[in-house]
Amino acid sequence: MSAVEEVFDVVAASARDIRDSLVGRRTYEDEENPSGEQQLEADVYADQLLEERLLAIDAVSAYASEERDDIVDNSADSNGDGYSIAVDPLDGSSNVKSNNAMGTIVGVYDDPLPTTGRSLIAAAYVLYGPLTTMVTAHDATVSEYVIEDGVRRLVQEDITLPDDPLVYGFGGRVPAWTDDFTDYVHEVEHELKLRYGGAMIADVNQVMTYGGIFAYPALESRPEGKLRLLFEGAPIAYIVESAGGRSSNGERSLLDVEATEIHQRVPVHVGNTEYVTRLEEALGT
Ligand SMILES: O=P(O)(O)OC[C@H]1O[C@](O)(COP(=O)(O)O)[C@@H](O)[C@@H]1O
Ligand SMILES: [Mg+2]
């Protein structure tokens, strides 16, 4: 089995345990993560589980996560030339309180972190919805699996974004959006249906399913947006682009954004090519 398939299997097995763990871990810890957000017990649990299991794979030499300051380096065990894994252990974890959908995001990078999304050789996300599903991208192929008893079963192969887009979801408070972005939203809302749930993975998965656009844009008070490049933006861009869509930070593909810090943020826009291209035009880039 290839190392990438091994990573995907470990993520699937861990997804079952993460899901099972949620029931007793819906309260906040006293700690904040490196992005200054309060951590839930569930965030910490998922992070520890994934760190332990992913680093146990021979070909994995480093583990970085949204929930910890520093990279955990295991290169001595993998002869220094293994993959670096970047993880958002629970995406949209504040949804655990209201029992709404959440995700797990995994990027497999072929270079030491921080590095650009062009170093990604695979990416995957788990969606904890009514079903636990997993979408993987590797070798230009996007596949969807259902996870049962910790094992992934293929349900759809060679996924591409639908040609007739239906939905949009944009994060951030409306008054915080820039004027250019707001003008774009006013166009799009005549064409697509709003679907926004506050967990990027759930919102992006709707775009993967129905076509359209998801964005967490630059805000007036926060030009860098909210989402993190290595753990959220680049892996999702890799998956959406592998499915025939586009990603952008407003100017260029998220895969081409220079990475200088592990926890750096980036404006995220992903979806059907037409909508992302129009968005770049609206932003004047
Ligand atoms: O609550 P807001 O501001 O709409 O932000 C929602 C965004 O924040 C996130 O929850 C951030 O992810 P984390 O839960 O991993 O910090 C995204 O999943 C989502 O798109
Ligand atoms: Mg997240």
Ligand SMILES: [Mg+2]
């Ligand atoms: Mg998270």
